[in-house]
Structures are given as structure tokens and as C-alpha cells.
Amino acid sequence: MTESATAQVHGAWDLSEDQLAIRQAVEEGMRKFGLDYWREVDKAGEFPAEFFSFAAAQGWLGIAMPPEHGGAGLGISEAVMMMEAIARGGGLSAASAVHMNVFSTNVVVKHGSDEMRQETLPGVIGGQTRVAFGVSEPDSGLDTSSLRTRAVREGDNWRINGRKVWISTAQVAEKILLLTRSREAEPGRSKADGLTLFFTDLDRDRITVNEIDKTGRAAVDSNELFIDDLVVPDRHRVGEEGRGFKLLLDGLNPERLLVASEAIGIGRAALQQAVDYAKQRTVFDRVIGQNQGVQFPLADSYARLESTWLTVLRGASLYDRGIDCGAEANIAKLLGGEYGFEAADRAMQTLGGYGYAKDYHVERMWREVKLCRIAPVSPELILSYLAEHKLGLPKSY
Amino acid sequence: MDFDLSETDLAWRETAREWVDKNYPKSKARELEASGTTFPQELWNDLSEAGFHGVGIPEEYGGQGGDIFAQAIAARELSRNLAGLVATWLAPAVGGTLTLLAAATEEQKHELLPRMARGELVFAIAITEPGGGTDLLGALRTSSRLDGDEWVLNGQKMWSTGAGNADYLVVLAANVADDGSIAGNNLILVPSSSPGLDMRHIPKLGVRALASYEVFLDEVRVPAGNIVGPRGQGWKGIVQGLNVDKVLLSACSTGVLDGVLEDSQRYLHEREAFGRTIEHFQALQHKVVEIAAWRHTSELVSQHAAWMLARGRPVAAEATMAKMIASEYAVQAADVGLQLLGGMGYSTETDMQRYWRDARLWRIAPITGEMSRNFIAEQLGMPRSY
Numbered sequence A: 001m002t003e004s005a006t007a008q009v010h011g012a013w014d015l016s017e018d019q020l021a022i023r024q025a026v027e028e029g030m031r032k033f034g035l036d037y038w039r040e041v042d043k044a045g046e047f048p049a050e051f052f053s054f055a056a057a058q059g060w061l062g063i064a065m066p067p068e069h070g071g072a073g074l075g076i077s078e079a080v081m082m083m084e085a086i087a088r089g090g091g092l093s094a095a096s097a098v099h100m101n102v103f104s105t106n107v108v109v110k111h112g113s114d115e116m117r118q119e120t121l122p123g124v125i126g127g128q129t130r131v132a133f134g135v136s137e138p139d140s141g142l143d144t145s146s147l148r149t150r151a152v153r154e155g156d157n158w159r160i161n162g163r164k165v166w167i168s169t170a171q172v173a174e175k176i177l178l179l180t181r182s183r184e185a186e187p188g189r190s191k192a193d194g195l196t197l198f199f200t201d202l203d204r205d206r207i208t209v210n211e212i213d214k215t216g217r218a219a220v221d222s223n224e225l226f227i228d229d230l231v232v233p234d235r236h237r238v239g240e241e242g243r244g245f246k247l248l249l250d251g252l253n254p255e256r257l258l259v260a261s262e263a264i265g266i267g268r269a270a271l272q273q274a275v276d277y278a279k280q281r282t283v284f285d286r287v288i289g290q291n292q293g294v295q296f297p298l299a300d301s302y303a304r305l306e307s308t309w310l311t312v313l314r315g316a317s318l319y320d321r322g323i324d325c326g327a328e329a330n331i332a333k334l335l336g337g338e339y340g341f342e343a344a345d346r347a348m349q350t351l352g353g354y355g356y357a358k359d360y361h362v363e364r365m366w367r368e369v370k371l372c373r374i375a376p377v378s379p380e381l382i383l384s385y386l387a388e389h390k391l392g393l394p395k396s397y
Numbered sequence B: 001m002d003f004d005l006s007e008t009d010l011a012w013r014e015t016a017r018e019w020v021d022k023n024y025p026k027s028k029a030r031e032l033e034a035s036g037t038t039f040p041q042e043l044w045n046d047l048s049e050a051g052f053h054g055v056g057i058p059e060e061y062g063g064q065g066g067d068i069f070a071q072a073i074a075a076r077e078l079s080r081n082l083a084g085l086v087a088t089w090l091a092p093a094v095g096g097t098l099t100l101l102a103a104a105t106e107e108q109k110h111e112l113l114p115r116m117a118r119g120e121l122v123f124a125i126a127i128t129e130p131g132g133g134t135d136l137l138g139a140l141r142t143s144s145r146l147d148g149d150e151w152v153l154n155g156q157k158m159w160s161t162g163a164g165n166a167d168y169l170v171v172l173a174a175n176v177a178d179d180g181s182i183a184g185n186n187l188i189l190v191p192s193s194s195p196g197l198d199m200r201h202i203p204k205l206g207v208r209a210l211a212s213y214e215v216f217l218d219e220v221r222v223p224a225g226n227i228v229g230p231r232g233q234g235w236k237g238i239v240q241g242l243n244v245d246k247v248l249l250s251a252c253s254t255g256v257l258d259g260v261l262e263d264s265q266r267y268l269h270e271r272e273a274f275g276r277t278i279e280h281f282q283a284l285q286h287k288v289v290e291i292a293a294w295r296h297t298s299e300l301v302s303q304h305a306a307w308m309l310a311r312g313r314p315v316a317a318e319a320t321m322a323k324m325i326a327s328e329y330a331v332q333a334a335d336v337g338l339q340l341l342g343g344m345g346y347s348t349e350t351d352m353q354r355y356w357r358d359a360r361l362w363r364i365a366p367i368t369g370e371m372s373r374n375f376i377a378e379q380l381g382m383p384r385s386y
Helices: A003-010 A017-030 A035-044 A049-057 A076-104 A106-111 A114-126 A244-280 A292-320 A326-351 A362-374 A379-389 B007-023 B026-034 B041-050 B068-103 B106-117 B234-270 B282-310 B316-341 B352-362 B369-379
Strands: A131-134 A150-154 A157-168 A175-181 A195-201 A207-211 A222-233 B123-126 B143-147 B150-161 B168-176 B182-191 B197-202 B212-223
Touching: A017 A076, A035 A076, A035 A362, A049 A076, A076 A106, A076 A131, A076 A157, A076 A244, A076 A292, A076 A362, A106 A114, A106 A195, A106 A244, A131 A157, A150 A175, A157 A175, A157 A195, A175 A244, A195 A222, A195 A244, A244 A292, A244 A326, A244 A362, A292 A326, A292 B282, A292 B316, A292 B369, A326 A362, A326 A379, A326 B282, A379 B282, B007 B041, B007 B068, B026 B068, B026 B352, B041 B068, B068 B106, B068 B123, B068 B168, B068 B234, B068 B282, B068 B352, B123 B150, B143 B182, B150 B168, B150 B182, B150 B197, B168 B234, B182 B212, B182 B234, B234 B282, B234 B316, B234 B352, B282 B316, B316 B352, B316 B369
Parallel strands: A131 A175, B123 B168, B143 B168
Antiparallel strands: A150 A157, A157 A222, A175 A195, A207 A222, B143 B150, B150 B212, B168 B182, B197 B212
16 A cells, blocks of 8 residues: 555554654754763753753744744644653753743743733743742642642732742742642632632742752752742733632643653663663673673663653644543653653663763663652552543542 | 544444454353364354455455554454454464465465455464474474475474364475475465374463364375465565564454453442442552553554554564563453452453463464564664574
């Protein structure tokens, strides 16, 4: 059967020209920042500012933003290609440095006022404005709607007090998306009711930012925030008062797809290190890659990463067409996290002592990809979500 | 890029699924397995009547048309209820039809394919030998020499599934040149009623209603015209079917995953313990969801490989990965499913143990998971290790 006839009979399963072009461009761009660059920023715990500026100059930050504000107007199908290639080149340090600008402000695009969009998006896309995403709290991670940061209306302003935790890039960000409780949920109504979202300046006079020392991704800071009488004008509110959580729900699935693509990118990078090493390291008069005991785990990881990647692409395509992708996004994040980590772990085993040594990069990938298994949602809760919402089983938590 | 099935694909899936549910519910597959039969003749006849044997055979040869993608849809739907008994359809479809399409002369195709499409001719593959599975060519001992206008075959074959009821065995045999040396190999259609041909039933763990045989060939004579493809190049007729076989088995594995998932969900929904149905227990829910995630992945890798193959793309790596991933998930899922059903999963009154036993074969045949990994490792540029 001819190519075109098959396409008519069975639909389209090829990457689009846009997707291929983006992957190629990002791979090329990432080559300017070699693995040594990422090792150094990780060691120093410094935000990769040079890379961030480069990404902005390349137009990467605005890939999924509307053209009228300077974005490329593409979809999640293209964004996953970009994030996979960024993570493959620079690990989670690279991906997380841009992730918030690329993704988190989507809610502003969709629900912000015209004035807010015009005022903020060009800076977000151009890289002059870095964005932090202020949702999690010490007592409210996945159970987001139980959060306690309060916003009290005072005339044209809101007064905000509370604590946030695990807020990435807050050391360097100029803006923050802040989810607050503006009123108690009415009895019988969902706890998600009464949460209000703001997109405002990260005012360091009113917000104390304490960095959390952590296992990996040292270049992109994670923080605890203490918010003390932060006064925010009402025009910084995103969407309706009390509906902030519902607005964020729109973004959960694409975020899972992006995180899955990042986990797969890191897994692939680790696998490449392992394959290269296995091909040149000689023991007992032959390269270790000739041993099936060495080959099989790597071949297995390759197959698992490739197959999970199909789920990412499928989910992104559904999302871009406005079709529910809850199953695909969650499965992709679940398996992407597991298999990405497994690939890094097997790569470490392949390199032996060198895998454990900082010079050889694999240990950094291993530390970083672990985070894709935890955030933004744990594998355990994904399983519970899928059980309840996709298989119709009773809520178990 | 959207990974959507077309309207045609969806309609065919619906048709196949309805047919299977109406004619071959799981209970019937269980009965077949318990019946002691060595060939499910009724299943064969019903598949013939419904036109399954013609899927993948072009209309000019009396078939229904359809490509590997359409065949994969059939494979999955049949496997969902029949599990390993899908081979009743699959083995002749791959070993017979594909081989003929790849290597036979026009005359052979016009003579044999229409009868195969109608289900009037049954083929069985006799390629593997006692000393050679994956390393088939290295171990090939069965020989074929030309004596006047007849081929004379001698040797032994293993794992010829359905041979007991086949009209023809598709036999691969070393080609003995006129000077007595070995020059390549031949693919020869051997009528199963030939004098000198003997068989022994090999009892096995699963797919019991479709028996597999050891075949003995002792000075078996067949007409010279029964060779498929050029003399000495028999392997070429088979090799094209290897990727097809892998892709179809990935689809079969996905079908088993469908069956395992639905049976697990139903059981959790019905079974009560500690005052409520066991679907309320988180530990059990998570197991079912993992099965669903494996099913999802298998479906995509299988369809993706089938799609590439249908377009004539190189697909060796994708087909190998699809077969490896899907077959391993299927066995893993059936094992989890058996655990979920507990004692009932172990009982032959439910289907879980049947999925578990049948799918286990696909981790072994037609290529083991280990050989798959060897192959993928070479794709990654690592040295050949075997």
C-alpha cells in the first residue's frame, strides 16, 4: 500500500514537521551547553542564567504562548518535544529552569485579563520575567484544596498571609502565581471552592524566601515562603474570585505530559552515557557491552522509554485537540517517572564506580530524575486517580 | 501525528469484537481447552465462515484485503476471549498466507490463496527443529534433495502447531545440491498425508485445544512444483514474515491484557470481604491500574509498529520492542490478575489461569525476550553478544 493510502486508512502516526524541526533546533541549541556546564551549575547551586537567557532568545519560553504576545502559538505536542530535548541535553536543571515560564503561565493566557496579559506575558516570553508557582503548602501537597494561605479583601486590594513550600525558582523569580483561600467553602460545597489565584510581583519585602537544601537539581532552587501582609491589587487576580483551583485543574494534564517528557529525556541521556561507556570499557579482554548481563538492562530501558514516549505524544495530541487526555497524561507521568529513573539507575550500575563519581554525570541525572517520580504528583496518587476516574473504582484515600 | 484509528479501523474492531463475543465467549474457550481436542475444528469453520482467514489476502486472490494493521486488530480481538487459541487463525495466516504472498509464483497464489481465504486449506508451519529455535539456520538438519521431478525430504521438525489437522506443512529444509553439498535451503509444501511423514503430539502448558507436534520426515516425496520461492532461497520467504509475526503477537498480547483487565475489574466489583466489595481496597486498585497502564502502553507500541509495517517502513526494532514489551506485560498482568482473583484465579472455572498459561508462550516464541534484548542492544550500537 502506498504511504498516502495507508495514512487515509489508519490515521497519522508520524511526527509533524513542526515537531521534527523543534527537536532538531533544541538539540542544536543544547549542544552549546555541554554536560560540564550542567555539572558546574549543579555543583555551585547557581541558577543557569546564561542558559535561561539563551532559551528566551531562541523563543523557547513562548513556544505555547499566543503570537499576539510574542509567543510561537504552538501546542503541547510541540512543547513536549522541546522539553524532552532540553532535559536530554541538560537534565532537570535545564528543564526546570524554563518549565515554569513555558508552562505555568498558561493559566494567565487562558484566564488572565487582557490588561494582565499585555502587561506580563511579553516579559515571561522574553525572559525578563521569571515566574514561580506558589501552590503547595506545608500541610497541603496533593490535597491542594486544603491550603491555608489567606487572602482578605480590602477595597481594591487583597491582603495575603501564609506559608508556601516547594516553590521552585523563588530565589530568582520576579513574579509569582499564588493560590490562596479567600473564603471558607460553604458547607456541602467542594473544598476547592473559595480559592483565588493571583499573578503578582514576588515582593521580597513581604515574602521571605528560604531555600531548601535538597538531593538534586541544586541549580534550580526550591524554597519555603513566608508571606507576611503582602498587599496585592485586585487587578492581579487571575479569573474569578473563589475559582482559582478550578482554573489550575486545566493545566494538570499538560504539566504531567511535560514532566513525563522531561523524565524520558533524562532517562535517554543516562542511557546514552551507559551505552557509550559499555562500548569502550574493556574488562577480561573485551568491552563490557558484549556481556548480555550488561546489555539487557540497557536494551530493556530503551524499549520502555520508547514505548512510554508514544503515550506522551498521544496524550499531547489529544490535549491539543481538546479531547480528554487524563488517562494518557497520568500514565505517561507514572511510567515516564519509573522508567526514566530505572534507566538512570541502570546507567549508574553500568558505569560502576564512575557512575557514582560526579565527573561522569550519571549520578546527577540519577538524583534529578528521581524528582520526576515524586513531583508534581506521586505515582501512588496517580494510581488512585486512575482507579477512581478511569476505571470507575471507589475513591480509596 | 495523532495516533488515531480511522473510521475503517474502528468499524472493523467493532465488527470483530461483536463476532467474538457472540460466537466465542470466554466460557467457550474454556470448554475447548477442557475438551481434550487437538484441533478446534468448529472454531476453524466459524472463522472461515466469518471471513477471518481472508483478512490480509488481497481481493485478487479471493481474500478480503486489508493489511497488517487490520490483521492486528483481528488478532487482538480474537485473543481477548480466545487467548492462545488465536493461533488457530494466526499460525496459518502468518506461516501460510504470508509466506505464499512473499515467495510463491502467481500460479501457486491463484491456486492456493482463494482456498485458504475460504478456510478450505489448512497450513501448519514446520520450521523449528529439535536442535534449533532462534539459531534456526545454524541448526538446520532436515534436508531436501531433488530426485527427478520430486523433492525427497528427510529430518525432524519441532513445534509444528496444528500439524495434525493441516493439509500442508510448510517445511524449511536444507537444499542438497546435485553434487551432494548443501547450498542454501528450500521452503517446500508437504502434504500431511505423505507416506514417510509421522507426527508426535507434544503436550504443553497452554493452548491445549490446538496441539503442537514433532514431525518426522523419512524419505518423504513431494512434487517438484511444491517448492515456494527459488531453490536455495527458502529462508527469504519466511524472513519477511518474522516482523509481521512479532507485530501480530504484540496485538495478541494486548488482547490478553484486555481480557485480564476486564476480568480483574469485574471480580473486584463483585467479591466482598470485610463488609464491602474488595474494589474499595487501595492495594488492589493500584494493581488493576498498573494492568491498565501496561495495556495502554502495549496497545500503542503494537499499533505503532503495525502502522509502520503497513507503510512498508523498516520496522525490525519497533516490532521486536512491541513483541517484547507487550508479551511481558501480558504475562505480568495475568499473574497479577491471578493474585487478584485468589483461589478463583487458580481455578480452571475462570479464565485468568488460561491467560496466564497461554500468554507465557509469547515470552518464548517466536523469539524469546532475551533474544529480543540482544537484538535491541545491537540497535543501540553495542557489540553482538551471542
